[in-house]
Amino acid sequence: MAAPSSTPADLSAALVLTPPPLADWLVVLPVALMIALGAALMMIRKSVRWHGPIAISGLVLLVLLDLGLLWRVSVHGPVTMVMGRWLPPFGIAFTADLLGAAMALAAAVAALAAGIFALADIDAGGRRYGFFPFLMLLMAGVSGAFLTGDIFNLYVWFEVLLISSFGLIILGSEPEQIDGALKYAILNLVGTTLFLIAIGYLYAVFGTLNMADIARKAVGLRDTAPLVTLTALFVLAFAMKAAAFPVNFWLPASYHTPRIVVSALFGGLLTKVGIYALIRVAIMLFPVEREALSLVIAVSAALTMMAGALGALAQDDIRRLVGYLVIAGIGNMLAGVAIGTPAAVSGAILYALHSMATMTALYFVAGEAARLGGGSWSLAALGGIYRRAPWFSAASFLLFLAAAGLPPLSGLWPKVALLKASLDIGAWWLGAAILVSAFLVTVSLARVFLLAYWRPQPGLTGAGADGSAAAGGWRMSLPLGLLTALVVFFGLMPEPLLDLTQRAATGLADPAAYVQSVFPTSAQKGGVP
Template sequence: MAASGSPSIDLSAALVMQATPLSDWLIIAPVALCICAGAVLMMVRHAMRLHSLIAIAALAILVVIDAALLWKVMTNGPFTMVMGRWLAPFGIAFTADLTGAVLALTGAIAALACAVHARGDIDHASTRYGFYPFLMLLMAGVSGAFLTGDIFNLYVWFEVLLVSSFGLIVLGSSREQIDGALKYAVLNLIGTTLFLIAVGYLYAVFGTLNMADIAVKVTADDTSAPLMTLACLFLLAFAMKAAAFPVNFWLPASYHTPKVVVSALFGGLLTKVGIYALLRVMIMLFPVQREELSIVIAAIAVLTMILGAMGALAQNDLRRVLGYVVISGIGTMLAGLAIGSPAAVGGVVFYALNSVVLMTALYLAVGHAARLGGAWMLSDLSGLYARTPWFAGLVLALFLAGSGLPPFSGFWPKVMLTKAAIDIGAWWLAASILVSGFLLTIAFARMFLLCFWRSSPPGMKEVAPLETVPSFVPLVALTALVVGFGLFPESIMQLSQQAADQLADPSAYIRSVFPPRGMP
């Protein structure tokens, strides 16, 4: 006769039995907010006048949430939330550490500035065809990539931001945009395919996709696994995403084609997601293989930063100049990855934070310059200083920061990276950082002299500066951050160094995913 009672099952071996603390929900709130805001925008698709207001409100809330998330991580250390109450590594984990949290906050600030700017840059047709829903979907992908603790879901969030960026880049449907979107799509899809192949190979080797679990198993590996093959696949895939040499030609061929606010989003955010992925995988998961590949990464870094700076010198279109500036900055960050010391990685994190804000501001600035001067070509612009001196002052501050000159924000991460290179005896790498900065200084000086300092020809149409002042608010705010980072760099340096230390020693990250028995 069968027993009347059911056998007792110990669910604590597979499930989280305690209630999730309310503050832990902060880790998924950025993604949930962006997806919900995008859905609301789709539901009110016939009320175009509401789209910008809803997006700005949602992004302002996103900034607040990311700031609270960063504060929690700074106060209590990395923390993890696993979906469906499953214990890691069985459930899909979101894990926030300093690197992910601070980049998520900086990206949200840049996106908010772009949304405010878009009120004057995005016309009714682009709004109707989904600019603001695509923007929110893009931020969902960016936030998810920075906060996920699962490498397959890193791929998923890459796909989300890639799909939304396709939609943003073709808004307007001009011939130039379609051509740029095709180049952008082909190279990014190749990179995404390589990423997926690497993820599949990784799962076949370790039987897990949780990044903390992979870090533990890589450390305990008996060297029989093809770790160098995996590291090379991830390096190539993320180098394509970050636009590193020699797979960087898609960026200057596409970033100048969409509306300038879209270019600002792409230049400020998208390549930094690739750099973040490289830091997460190469520093935390494959540190030994990164060390063995350091000379290859250093060579790629030098070619990327020097050729990017030379490309900026050769361009006539303002937007193409900035596209090459983005590429040169990627090379500088790769130099820190090649060095690999905590000091160098801290410089990379600082540079990435600065670049998100600075490149967004630079794209918005050249958009204003083109609107005020009536052209995108350096050869067709002149006299902007005489017409709007205060705007010229803002742009000069951004140009000096982009050149890496003191006392602006671009100076300090380059100092950190140059010192880290000298500390390991890599004088040639330190010299390359300085040479690329010198070339960028010439490129920015050329832009300022031609656009602002050169006298205007007689009869040029005047623009009333007061009519354009409200649209400058996002640019002024971003420039203030750039100047603030430069004048008061100590806090950002300290935060960046702490983030680098957590990447180099992921023990706190791993404990947040696999807490010791008896801990909640």
Template structure:
């Protein structure tokens, strides 16, 4: 049968007719690496040593790929690649801007630190039952969430990371782990169900699931679509995943139960995916509805900050104390979302990046403290400073960073958020941030006085320090100090991310290039 003469023209209207460039493949390379390597590691369960070495090498390569991706989008703007050669909104898009690339890079650094720590923390039996494959699958879900340009696939990547997190949570099959996994699973499944319901309503209203397409159509459908219902459902679903007040009780009930390296990865990564999704959807896709809900989001953020800080102050178990510290930080990020200004959004993104590194490091510190002192309870821990001065010094730096004191990374997001709050006259939000930091300072001061400074008997001083876990702590502490002393590059990147959210023209252009450019690509 003869081919019509206008075939190329017809294809150019629906398909990408030019070969993908090497640069375009960079958009999907991090996710492809995690999935492929995870599958390979599943087939190597009998070769435990080789499996661990390959996993660490793969995580290091993931850091490199994410760094290249960030350098590309920072220099040349957002990058989009569409699966199956279908043009958006029909094809599934990976769309990466500065925000997504920053979050993906920081997540990969935290994962690499956790993977190195696992060399000493995860026993051979747990490795054989899938720790490293689960870790790579978790990173596939996390990275996919940060890089997808399709809201249904955001839901899919959430499911991927949840499946992996369930596996990591119950490795060891101890009674406390099963109990924590049940609480974690029930609340997260409720949140994903609400998310899926919201996606269904959104598709019925917009006829598309591509984020850029939704952003462009939002104004046109606002008069007849249930936009506030959509925004409220997304807010509730993502607030549950981020562990915001009052749906945060699952986090301190579950994060202390698994292996400490798993807790570190969860604290560093999972709640930040919820915050990222909340920022992406409410700020970029539904900005008018975010404006309407800003006071509610601000109230939720303020209550999350205070309840998290007070919860940390009341804890005897260091792991539970850190869980409440995660919650308090989520509240500060929500305050930035509620403000919605360039300064507020920049502060929220900066706080998220800081928290990903810091909370990973703090949980690893808790693991080493338990190794040296024989447990996680502040009632029994003592003399850690005498046992290892270097470890005590690293801990002290991280404690100060968690309180938002200079010259560490925690100082800059708090300053940015306080200034943004005062700029719009929201003095009460600035006060909440400062009060939360003060309460956190008391909580960590109590930890240092009891666990580190209090004298201990020889019987209380147990094992020596584990260097596979200490090296990541040193590296993460160096980043916390380095970006605190030299914050300019990070501040510029987070400001660029905030500007891209407030004015997503470049993001939209990367997904829907001008029609003239498309015609020029047709052969």
């Protein structure tokens, strides 16, 4: 009988053997926190009075965690943690770079504003049926999507946020909500199916789902594998998620149906997850294949801009109008992906960060304008808001300028960057689409201000008739003021955000630091939960 070997097994090639630095835990704590809080709120589902305070406290902590993560990534470069101590590509990786950390922080700020707004917008029935647990689950999915380094787990986090969004969109169970939820669900499930098919195809070609591993191997497979077809599948799937033309019709048919705070979350966050995934895959993983598809993406971008701008111009319902503004913004971001230069990608990222704050705030504006107008969403029935709420009207005006891309607000800088990038490559028609869509959006928002705010409304009855402040008080004014302040600040002082987005775009164009974070030269690298 052979004696057992006394030589210890060398695990360093397969497992991480050193404990992770405490700062590296920032990459997984946002997701863990949201899942834990969602579970805790479900455990106290009969004590709904505690849901709001606990959720708001958790969202404040989420903002702080994401702020710490962004600082660490900005100073030290991308950070990676892998599950189960298994080294990549076998261990599932969480990897945060500047793009993921910045998007996660912007999403957390928008979610915090929405959580505070929900204290006034969501009644006891909505809380009893799980608004705040769904919100925590939604943010777990959004945070996971921005921070994962594995493309299959990107799909998993998409599913997590979709499940929670289904619960949020039908909160109230009104016929209009059920109709909107059906359209929302069918188109998103089609997009999810395409995404899953593309992932299966990807694994068959690469034998891995780790994004850094794919970025390394793609160079050697371009001559033998049909990567353009694979990239086209991903582009189509993410275009459906982001509501890009010609698969954008589900968004204006569904985003106006839930409570206004839910619409704000959807308009501010969910479409940006699709844009983020498209940027990550098309720019970092398959840049050569993106170049082959650039004309198709550019045409889709131009048509998305025009569809959104013309749709907004034709609307009488202010909720639908804001939905079309979301679509117009998606077109601008797609233009950056189509052009593909670091300057254009920087513009697309900057636009996404701006849109998260601005679109969330515009839905708040729509909800408060309807309340002040006696509960109507129709521009034909609204009027005189400026006389009854001058400070709210001033904030609305600033947000309208930001959404239109006019100075001196945050929407100006990404449009300037995208316009310049278009002209630099000779795509004058794409630059023209950016300018024309911006003009049409300006006209549509000017129409809203003239009709709903400036025009008198004789015979007004109902809420707001006496010129009193909003019934929600600080719970509505605080989140709206917070987001408006951010829009103004980054409009007047854009340099920090411009520098961040330029560095993020450079990191996508040359993902060496990202790959090094996942596959360090030393197998003993820390960073494992």
